[in-house]
Amino acid sequence: MSDEMLKSILGDLDGSSADIEASAVISTDGLTIASQLSSTMDEDRVGAMSAAMLSLGDRTAVELARGDLEQVMIKGDNGYVLLIHAGPDAVLTVIAHKAAKLGPVFLDASRAAAGIAEQL
Amino acid sequence: MSDEMLKSILGDLDGSSADIEASAVISTDGLTIASQLSSTMDEDRVGAMSAAMLSLGDRTAVELARGDLEQVMIKGDNGYVLLIHAGPDAVLTVIAHKAAKLGPVFLDASRAAAGIAEQL
Numbered sequence: 001m002s003d004e005m006l007k008s009i010l011g012d013l014d015g016s017s018a019d020i021e022a023s024a025v026i027s028t029d030g031l032t033i034a035s036q037l038s039s040t041m042d043e044d045r046v047g048a049m050s051a052a053m054l055s056l057g058d059r060t061a062v063e064l065a066r067g068d069l070e071q072v073m074i075k076g077d078n079g080y081v082l083l084i085h086a087g088p089d090a091v092l093t094v095i096a097h098k099a100a101k102l103g104p105v106f107l108d109a110s111r112a113a114a115g116i117a118e119q120l
Numbered sequence: 121m122s123d124e125m126l127k128s129i130l131g132d133l134d135g136s137s138a139d140i141e142a143s144a145v146i147s148t149d150g151l152t153i154a155s156q157l158s159s160t161m162d163e164d165r166v167g168a169m170s171a172a173m174l175s176l177g178d179r180t181a182v183e184l185a186r187g188d189l190e191q192v193m194i195k196g197d198n199g200y201v202l203l204i205h206a207g208p209d210a211v212l213t214v215i216a217h218k219a220a221k222l223g224p225v226f227l228d229a230s231r232a233a234a235g236i237a238e239q240l
Contacts, residue, residue: 041184049180056176057194060169060201064161064215067198074177078187081180095184 005119006034013112019100020108021079024093025086025116026050033090033120041095050093054083071106084109087117125239126154133232139220140228141199144213145206145236146170153210153240161215170213174203191226204229207237 010023014036024035024043030051032043057072072083080096082105092113096105130143134156144155144163150171152163177192194201200216202225212233216225 045183049183052176053180056172060173060194061196061198063165063169064201065198066194066196066201066215067218069194069196071193071195073191073193073195074180074186074189075191075193076181076186076189078181078185081184081186095186098187
């Protein structure tokens, strides 16, 4: 695994759109592998919430016959959290502003997740 | 609360698009208020998973500074589960096929959720 490459992919992702506020690569057990977070965003908190959402999302997808989990999106009235599987053992978490255009964010995040999966 | 009206809103929603497979109105504690589910979809299971996702989604939105939760979307390789708040005490759960066009499904589901919120 190349830490520099992961940081570079996250940097490119965050730079690709002003809509993306922060991003992180988290192992499925909740540990942060790499991150581009603002100073107000706590790394451990992002890791813990991402791992919990991923685990419940996995179970929901299976229980409701939706197959293997690919993405979870959470929309609040102040913005979005997007989780995308990056290979079997990690997830890319993307935190976006409330005015974000979802289509491009999904596309850029999916590409980044594919790039991250190659590095892990 | 008018049970007939809720059934009618869910019927209209399921009829609005071939992409929508099933839908249900669930109380935030996981009890089914009304549903349009196929015979293969278990009502209690849909209720339990919806309430769990909603609860964790609420917490994630707050912890990651995304404000009050509005929607959760789960994408599996076999389709989508969409949860939308329908007033403070209920959630509309929509289960869609994997080929679903997400934009129209979100729009129809949001309108249905607003209609359901008025009935509760």
